[in-house]
Amino acid sequence: MIEIVIGVLLVFMIIGSIICLETRDLLSAIIAIVPVGYFCGIIYLLLGAPDIAITQMVVEVLSLIILIRATIRRDLTTIEEERDFFGLVSTFALIFVFFIFGMEAMRHLPPFGTPSFTLNPSAPSNRYLMMGLKETGAGNIVSSVILDYRGYDTLGEATILFTSILGALALLRVYARKRGKK
Amino acid sequence: MIYYLCFILFLIGLYGVCCKKNVVKIILGLWIMEYSVNLFLILLGYRKNGIPPIMSKEMDVIEFYKKAVDPLPQAMVLTSIVIGLGVLALMVTVAIRLYQRYGTFDITEMKKLKG
Known part of the structure; x- marks a missing residue:
C-alpha cells in the first residue's frame, strides 16, 4: 500500500x-x-x-x-536553442552509461522494507536503537545520533555552513578593497 | 520499483546539468539531484510497517528495536539537507555575479576564460 x-x-x-x-x-x-x-x-x-x-x-x-x-x-530572456549536436550526443551517451551502471547496482540492493542493519548484526544502528535512551537520555534517537554519538559531524556541518555563507558574502561585496590605499 | 523511480529523478537532474544553457536551470538540476539522493538514502532505511525512531514512555526497548526504522541515514540526511542549502546560496551568489559581469545567464556567452 x-x-x-x-x-x-x-x-x-x-x-x-x-x-x-x-x-x-x-x-x-x-x-x-x-x-x-x-x-x-x-x-x-x-x-x-x-x-x-x-x-x-x-x-x-x-x-x-x-x-x-x-x-x-533580471532580464528574463529565454534561451531557446540547445547545445550543439556533438555536445548533446555525448551528454546522452553519458546519461545512458550512468543508467546502465545504476541498473546493475540496483539489482544488488536489499528489497524495499528491509533496512541493512537488520541483516548485519554489527551495524551501528543496532546499538543506537537499543542503548540510545539509556546512554544519552534522549527519546528521539535521531537527535541522540546527531548531537551525541556523531557530534563532531554536526560541528563539521556548522563549519561548512559558516564557510559557504562567508563565501557568499565575500562574493556579493560591492566595493573591492583598494590595494595600498586607505 | 521505488528505487528505479528515484534513479530516474536523479537522471533528470543530470540531464538538466549537462544539457541546459541557462545558469539558473543548471542550479535547479543540481538541486533536483540532491532531492533524489536524499530521498534514496531515506528509502534504504525504511522498514515495513515501521514507526519513527522516537521512543515514548509506555514503549518497551525490545519492542521499539523490532519496529523502528533506521535512525542513522535520517541523521546523515538531516546534515546533508542543511549543507545543500548553504551550497545553493553560494551557487546563486556566483550566478548573480556572473550576471553582473556579462549581462546574461547564458553560459555560452561567457567566454572571457575560454582558452
Missing part, C-alpha cells in the same frame, strides 16, 4: 522536475521546483522521518527566497 502511495508521489516529483527544467520562463521554473520539495517532505513523513520532513519544508521556503533573489529584476 505504502509503496503505491510513494510511487505516485514520486511520479508527481518527476513531472514537476521535468516542467521545471523545460519551461521557458525562469520564474515559473523556480516556482515549479517548490512542489517537488514539498512532495519530497510528504514522502519523508510517510517513511517515518518527521524530523527530516520539518527540515525539508523550512529549507524549501528558504531556497525559494534565495532563488527568487537570483532572478528578480
Whole structure:
C-alpha cells in the first residue's frame, strides 16, 4: 500500500522536475521546483522521518527566497536553442552509461522494507536503537545520533555552513578593497 | 520499483546539468539531484510497517528495536539537507555575479576564460 502511495508521489516529483527544467520562463521554473520539495517532505513523513520532513519544508521556503533573489529584476530572456549536436550526443551517451551502471547496482540492493542493519548484526544502528535512551537520555534517537554519538559531524556541518555563507558574502561585496590605499 | 523511480529523478537532474544553457536551470538540476539522493538514502532505511525512531514512555526497548526504522541515514540526511542549502546560496551568489559581469545567464556567452 505504502509503496503505491510513494510511487505516485514520486511520479508527481518527476513531472514537476521535468516542467521545471523545460519551461521557458525562469520564474515559473523556480516556482515549479517548490512542489517537488514539498512532495519530497510528504514522502519523508510517510517513511517515518518527521524530523527530516520539518527540515525539508523550512529549507524549501528558504531556497525559494534565495532563488527568487537570483532572478528578480533580471532580464528574463529565454534561451531557446540547445547545445550543439556533438555536445548533446555525448551528454546522452553519458546519461545512458550512468543508467546502465545504476541498473546493475540496483539489482544488488536489499528489497524495499528491509533496512541493512537488520541483516548485519554489527551495524551501528543496532546499538543506537537499543542503548540510545539509556546512554544519552534522549527519546528521539535521531537527535541522540546527531548531537551525541556523531557530534563532531554536526560541528563539521556548522563549519561548512559558516564557510559557504562567508563565501557568499565575500562574493556579493560591492566595493573591492583598494590595494595600498586607505 | 521505488528505487528505479528515484534513479530516474536523479537522471533528470543530470540531464538538466549537462544539457541546459541557462545558469539558473543548471542550479535547479543540481538541486533536483540532491532531492533524489536524499530521498534514496531515506528509502534504504525504511522498514515495513515501521514507526519513527522516537521512543515514548509506555514503549518497551525490545519492542521499539523490532519496529523502528533506521535512525542513522535520517541523521546523515538531516546534515546533508542543511549543507545543500548553504551550497545553493553560494551557487546563486556566483550566478548573480556572473550576471553582473556579462549581462546574461547564458553560459555560452561567457567566454572571457575560454582558452
